[in-house]
Amino acid sequence: MAAGSADMGQRLSAALLLLAALMAARARAHTCTEPSIIPSYYTTSDAVISSETVFIVEISLTCKNGAQNVVLYADVDGKQFPVTRGQDVGRYQVSWSSDHKLARSGTYEVKFFDEESFSALRKAQRNKEDHSAMKPLFAVSVDHRGVWNGPWLATEVVAAIIGLLIYYLAFSTKSSIQA
Numbered sequence: 316m317a318a319g320s321a322d323m324g325q326r327l328s329a330a331l332l333l334l335a336a337l338m339a340a341r342a343r344a345h346t347c348t349e350p351s352i353i354p355s356y357y358t359t360s361d362a363v364i365s366s367e368t369v370f371i372v373e374i375s376l377t378c379k380n381g382a383q384n385v386v387l388y389a390d391v392d393g394k395q396f397p398v399t400r401g402q403d404v405g406r407y408q409v410s411w412s413s414d415h416k417l418a419r420s421g422t423y424e425v426k427f428f429d430e431e432s433f434s435a436l437r438k439a440q441r442n443k444e445d446h447s448a449m450k451p452l453f454a455v456s457v458d459h460r461g462v463w464n465g466p467w468l469a470t471e472v473v474a475a476i477i478g479l480l481i482y483y484l485a486f487s488t489k490s491s492i493q494a
Contacts, residue, residue: 346429347452349379354455359418362462368418371410372425372455373401388433390426390451395437398427420461426451 353375359368376385387398389409398409409425428436429452439446 346431347376347378347380347382347385350453351377351379352453352455356455356457358457358459359462360460362415363465365462367412368415368459368462369410369412370418370423370457370459371408372457373406373408374427374455376405376407386430387452388428388430390428390436391423395433415462415464418459418462420459423457423459425455425457427453427455 355373357369357371359365359370362368370391372389376387378385383404384400387407387409389396389398391411394411396409396411398407400407432449432452436446436449439449
């Protein structure tokens with residue numbers, strides 16, 4: 316009986332070892348090597364119709380090793396955001412918003428990290444280490460031209476000024492004719 320238990324224990328250990336090896340291989344399969352991206356982005360341009368400036372970055376990602384469903388995170392000016400996968404294979408999107416006054420015009424660098432490099436980034440931040448030298452998987456530059464806050468004068472003010480000007484001209488002309 317003891318020999319049967321030892322044999323079963325060895326089989327169980329071998330099965331667990333095989334399962335662990337398969338899980339490790341699967342985890343490594345989702346690491347993207349030599350990424351090729353096609354980025355597109357949108358930023359809010361009109362502050363009159365929106366309460367915040369919105370940034371949306373979409374990418375189409377292809378990895379040389381054929382990895383799909385890569386888990387990605389984005390870093391923008393020291394703030395991290397999760398990256399969502401689209402329904403199509405290789406499509407990803409990240410978005411964030413900010414008050415109009417805080418969203419400066421200019422170029423924003425969106426750094427994308429995989430799970431391993433994002434974990435290292437978070438660890439460096441927790442330990443208050445310099446994380447500016449950490450290399451992202453890839454980066455996308457987003458050009459934000461700022462938001463339009465509407466005309467300097469509201470249209471009703473311009474209409475009132477024109478109305479008063481016409482009234483003044485008509486009254487002046489009437490006065491000069493009657494004199």
